[in-house]
Every structure is written in C-alpha cells, then in structure tokens.
Amino acid sequence: AQTVTQSQPEMSVQEAETVTLSCTYDTSESNYYLFWYKQPPSRQMILVIRQEAYKQQNATENRFSVNFQKAAKSFSLKISDSQLGDTAMYFCAFMKGADMRFGAGTRLTVKP
Amino acid sequence: GAGVSQSPRYKVAKRGQDVALRCDPISGHVSLFWYQQALGQGPEFLTYFQNEAQLDKSGLPSDRFFAERPEGSVSTLKIQRTQQEDSAVYLCASSLGTSGGWVNEQFFGPGTRLTVL
Numbered sequence: 001a002q003t004v005t006q007s008q009p010e011m012s013v014q015e016a017e018t019v020t021l022s023c024t025y026d027t028s029e030s031n032y033y034l035f036w037y038k039q040p041p042s043r044q045m046i047l048v049i050r051q052e053a054y055k056q057q058n059a060t061e062n063r064f065s066v067n068f069q070k071a072a073k074s075f076s077l078k079i080s081d082s083q084l085g086d087t088a089m090y091f092c093a094f095m096k097g098a099d100m101r102f103g104a105g106t107r108l109t110v111k112p
Numbered sequence: 113g114a115g116v117s118q119s120p121r122y123k124v125a126k127r128g129q130d131v132a133l134r135c136d137p138i139s140g141h142v143s144l145f146w147y148q149q150a151l152g153q154g155p156e157f158l159t160y161f162q163n164e165a166q167l168d169k170s171g172l173p174s175d176r177f178f179a180e181r182p183e184g185s186v187s188t189l190k191i192q193r194t195q196q197e198d199s200a201v202y203l204c205a206s207s208l209g210t211s212g213g214w215v216n217e218q219f220f221g222p223g224t225r226l227t228v229l
Binding site for chain 1: 143145152153154155156157160162167168201203205207216217218219220221222223225
C-alpha cells in the first residue's frame with residue numbers, strides 16, 4: 001500500500017519569504033500522480049499544484065513550485081513570496097487510479 | 113454553484129443516534145469518494161463509487177457505516193448508532209472519471225463536521 005509522510009507538523013515563515021514543505025512517499029508503482037492541497041481554516045480543500053510521475057520537469061504554478069525526485073520518492077513544495085493568505089494546512093497526496101492517499105499535513109503560518 | 117456541496121455543514125448527535133450526511137458532486141462526475149478527517153490529520157479514504165456502483169468500501173471502519181449513490185449522482189453516508197470516535201470531518205470528493213490521467217483529479221466539498229456527544 002502507498003504511504004505518504006509529511007515530517008513537518010508545523011512551520012512558519014515571514015511574509016514575502018520563501019518556505020519549503022517536505023513530503024516523501026512509498027510506492028512500487030512507476031506511474032502515478034502527486035498533489036499538494038491547501039486547506040484553509042474554512043476547511044475546503046483546494047488543489048495547489050500537481051505532478052505526473054512520468055514527467056521529469058518540476059511543476060510550477062505562479063509562486064508555487066515542486067521539487068520532484070522520483071528515485072528518492074520525494075515531492076517537496078516551495079512557496080515563494082509568502083502571503084498571509086497562504087496560512088493553511090498543506091497536504092501532500094499520492095494518487096494511482098482512483099486510490100488517493102494523504103499525508104498527515106503541515107500547518108503553515110505566515111507571519112506579518 | 114459548480115463545486116461539490118455537502119450538507120449539513122455541522123451536525124451534533126447524541127451517542128447512539130443515526131446520522132445521514134449528503135454529498136452533491138459536480139454535475140457529470142462519474143466518481144465519488146468519501147473521506148474521514150480526524151482533527152489535525154489528513155483525510156482517510158472510506159469508500160468510492162463509480163456511477164451508482166460502490167467499487168471499494170474497504171475504508172469503512174465498521175458495519176455501522178453505510179454509503180449509497182442510488183442514481184449515480186447524489187450520495188449519502190449514513191452512520192448508525194454513532195459513537196464518540198465517529199467525531200470527525202467527513203469530506204466528499206468527485207472526479208470526472210477513472211480512466212487515467214487528469215480525469216482522476218478529485219474536487220472536494222467543504223465537509224460535514226460531525227460531533228458525537
């Protein structure tokens with residue numbers, strides 16, 4: 001079974017600075033999808049960024065980018081120019097077919 | 113709206129009561145998922161439907177949990193004889209399909225927070 005590990009329960013960053021959230025996963029699959037979801041206090045999960053395992057190029061969405069290391073089974077999220085609205089829980093997720101597994105999450109606080 | 117909706121948003125039940133949680137997926141989405149999210153944790157898979165067929169219910173914690181999607185759209189998660197350990201946020205998600213690729217991307221509802229006293 002696939003497992004997803006987020007080793008940082010909580011992190012904080014100053015506004016306008018850069019922060020990196022870590023995620024590792026365990027799988028024997030070769031083709032799969034990885035996601036970072038954001039869950040603000042209102043609770044709705046919002047997709048931040050996604051990566052296909054067969055693509056070597058790291059995904060980027062505006063201030064959000066990933067560092068995908070397939071051999072190391074690592075999928076970290078970098079948030080540049082952090083904003084107060086980035087304060088939320090961030091979940092890393094692994095998907096193969098209809099099966100999606102989440103990590104325990106990292107609570108990110110952006111400080112003014 | 114075009115998103116996944118869930119009702120009620122909050123539910124308080126006395127231990128032993130039955131509850132029913134509703135999910136309205138995005139129109140046209142074939143797949144529907146239920147997750148349980150304990151406080152401070154990531155969502156944990158409960159069950160999955162493709163149209164009206166329940167293809168996987170391996171995550172349901174006990175036979176007190178039952179889910180249905182009779183017409184392949186709206187789904188209901190029912191919990192019988194609720195226990196305190198059932199207190200959690202129940203998330204519903206839907207996706208366009210399961211044939212592979214980005215059609216599998218799941219869109220989440222706001223969740224129902226269940227508190228069992």
